[in-house]
Amino acid sequence: xxxxxxxxxxLAQRTTPExxxxxxxxxxxxxxxxxxxxxxRSLQPLFQVLGSKFTERRVIEIAKRYCLIRKWRxxxxxxxxxxxKHGQWFEFEGRENLDAAxxxxxxxxxxxxxxxxFGRFVAPVLAQDGYRCHxxxxxxxxDDLSERWGKDDYKRWQHIHYRWESxxxxxxxxxxxxxxxxxEVVHVSLRxxxxxxxxxxxxxxxxxxxxxxxxxxxxxxxxxPVVPCFSRLDERGKVIVVLSGTIAxxxxxxxxxxxxxxxxxxxxxxxxxxxxxxxxxxxxDW
Amino acid sequence: MDLNxxxxxxxxxxxxxxxxxxxxxxxxxxxxxxxxxxxxxVVVLRLVLAIERExxxxxxxxxxxxxxxxxxxxxxxxxxxxLAFSSDSA
Numbered sequence: 487x488x489x490x491x492x493x494x495x496x497l498a499q500r501t502t503p504e505x506x507x508x509x510x511x512x513x514x515x516x517x518x519x520x521x522x523x524x525x526x527r528s529l530q531p532l533f534q535v536l537g538s539k540f541t542e543r544r545v546i547e548i549a550k551r552y553c554l555i556r557k558w559r560x561x562x563x564x565x566x567x568x569x570x571k572h573g574q575w576f577e578f579e580g581r582e583n584l585d586a587a588x589x590x591x592x593x594x595x596x597x598x599x600x601x602x603x604f605g606r607f608v609a610p611v612l613a614q615d616g617y618r619c620h621x622x623x624x625x626x627x628x629d630d631l632s633e634r635w636g637k638d639d640y641k642r643w644q645h646i647h648y649r650w651e652s653x654x655x656x657x658x659x660x661x662x663x664x665x666x667x668x669x670e671v672v673h674v675s676l677r678x679x680x681x682x683x684x685x686x687x688x689x690x691x692x693x694x695x696x697x698x699x700x701x702x703x704x705x706x707x708x709x710x711p712v713v714p715c716f717s718r719l720d721e722r723g724k725v726i727v728v729l730s731g732t733i734a735x736x737x738x739x740x741x742x743x744x745x746x747x748x749x750x751x752x753x754x755x756x757x758x759x760x761x762x763x764x765x766x767x768x769x770x771d772w
Numbered sequence: 773m774d775l776n777x778x779x780x781x782x783x784x785x786x787x788x789x790x791x792x793x794x795x796x797x798x799x800x801x802x803x804x805x806x807x808x809x810x811x812x813x814v815v816v817l818r819l820v821l822a823i824e825r826e827x828x829x830x831x832x833x834x835x836x837x838x839x840x841x842x843x844x845x846x847x848x849x850x851x852x853x854x855l856a857f858s859s860d861s862a
Contacts, residue, residue, distance in 0.1 A: 652813045657833035659817050700812050707814045 503575050507723025510553045518550070529554075536756060548757045552719060576611050580729040584617075584671070587711040587732045593666030595705055596715040596729070597740070599748050600675040603717040603758045604725045609673045611727075613643035618670040622646045622662060646672075659704060666710045673715065676701055676744070685738060688745035697745060702737040709735050714744050716751050718758055773855060779848040781826065786844075789822050816841070823847075829854040 518525040529549055536545050548554070587594035598605035609621035621643060648658045662672050678688075682696025689695075705712060714730040733743045752759055773781075819841070820831050829851065840850045 652811065652816055653837055654833065655813055656817055656820055656836050659813060660820070663817075663821075703812060703814050704817075707817070 503723035505723075507719075510723075511550060514550050514553050532757065535759075539756070552757050554757060574724075576607065576725045576727060578727050578729065580731075583729045583731050584612075584713050587713050588669060588671070590711055591669050593669050593708075593710045594671050595666070595708065595710045595712045595735070596671060596673040597705070597712050597733075597744060598673065598675045598715045598717070599751070599759075600677040601759065602748075602751070603755070604719065604727075605673070605675055605715065605717055607725065608715055608717065608727055609643045609671070612671060618665075618668070619643040620646050620662065620665050620670065620672045622648050622658065622672060622674045624648055663708060666708055672710075674701065674705070686741045686745075688741070688749050697741055697748075699737070702740055705740065706735055706737045711735065712740055712744070714747050716747065718751075718755055773852075775848055775852055778827075778851050778855075779844060782823075782844060782848055782851070785822065785826055786819075789818065823851065827851050827855060829858060 529546065532545055532549055532554060533542070536548070540548070584594055584596070596608060598608070606621070606623070609619040613619045623645065624647075646658050646661050649655045662674075665672050677698040679696045679698055680694070683699045686697040686699050686702065687694060688697060712733040712735055714733065715727065716730075717725055717727045720726050730747060733740050816836065820836060824830060831850075831854065835850060840846050
């Protein structure tokens with residue numbers, strides 16, 4: 487097994503983000519020629535969400551640029567960097583905001599929008615830079631990425647398995663609380679919902695959109711400073727992680743300040759929001 | 773500490789934790805229910821942490837369920853079992 491992975495690992499270590507990005511785009515292009523119907527079907531959610539804003543040609547261009555056709559982005563752009571040292575693949579903007587939050591001694595809650603951009607890499611990458619990190623998520627146990635990102639240089643990060651049923655996620659919440667008390671970093675992603683409390687609605691150009699009030703109340707309970715965390719892919723194929731200024735741990739303030747940032751990112755990079763699939767699949771519920 | 777002592781101590785600090793009017797704690801027999809208004813993970817977490825602190829025990833995830841936390845009697849029994857286990861292993 488080790489020998490099998492050693493060849494792609496060796497290749498990965500010699501690959502630049504620019505080269506991989508270009509190669510991924512070629513594969514996406516080939517895919518759309520060789521399997522046009524399946525490619526077209528995979529674009530339907532994107533047409534549904536972006537169709538009112540862009541022409542069909544522009545939507546296809548966006549999809550190819552971000553390798554959104556089928557699962558190429560995940561196969562290549564998200565898996566490949568897991569094999570290498572992150573230096574050339576990830577860039578952080580605003581890391582001083584995270585350091586300032588940690589100086590308060592109450593830990594730091596990195597807050598990302600769920601299913602947007604490349605947030606799942608943030609904890610392992612920060613761990614490689616010496617931070618003690620925890621990534622909270624659903625169903626990541628046994629995930630191939632989790633396995634690869636969980637070894638060697640990345641062992642300073644831990645996945646906290648969170649479940650939505652109130653009775654079953656107490657252990658996860660206790661683990662998060664202990665980590666914050668040790669002044670560590672906990673990375674949480676906040677779901678967007680089609681229904682919710684009016685105070686937690688954020689303006690979204692396509693549909694009504696609500697932040698998950700339950701998780702906001704959990705964050706409020708922890709009383710740790712909140713650092714908004716967004717990520718995107720740039721034209722060189724690098725993942726740019728942007729850490730914004732600290733927000734006080736109050737549900738309404740998070741909804742207002744994080745919501746405003748989220749709106750801005752949704753407006754600028756709607757193609758990075760994987761919520762489009764749910765918007766498409768759930769139709770009029772959204 | 774016997775079952776009655778645990779129950780009395782639990783009643784006292786539950787009252788302090790939630791107050792008499794809290795919807796999650798409407799009577800001394802009925803503590804937590806996911807049907808109650810305002811019920812969520814934070815309500816359960818606050819109670820679990822308070823019990824752990826008060827009695828010096830650790831409650832595992834699989835012990836946290838509506839049966840164990842749905843009434844004062846069952847919760848007292850759980851704490852009694854945990855206390856007995858911790859004194860046996862000490």
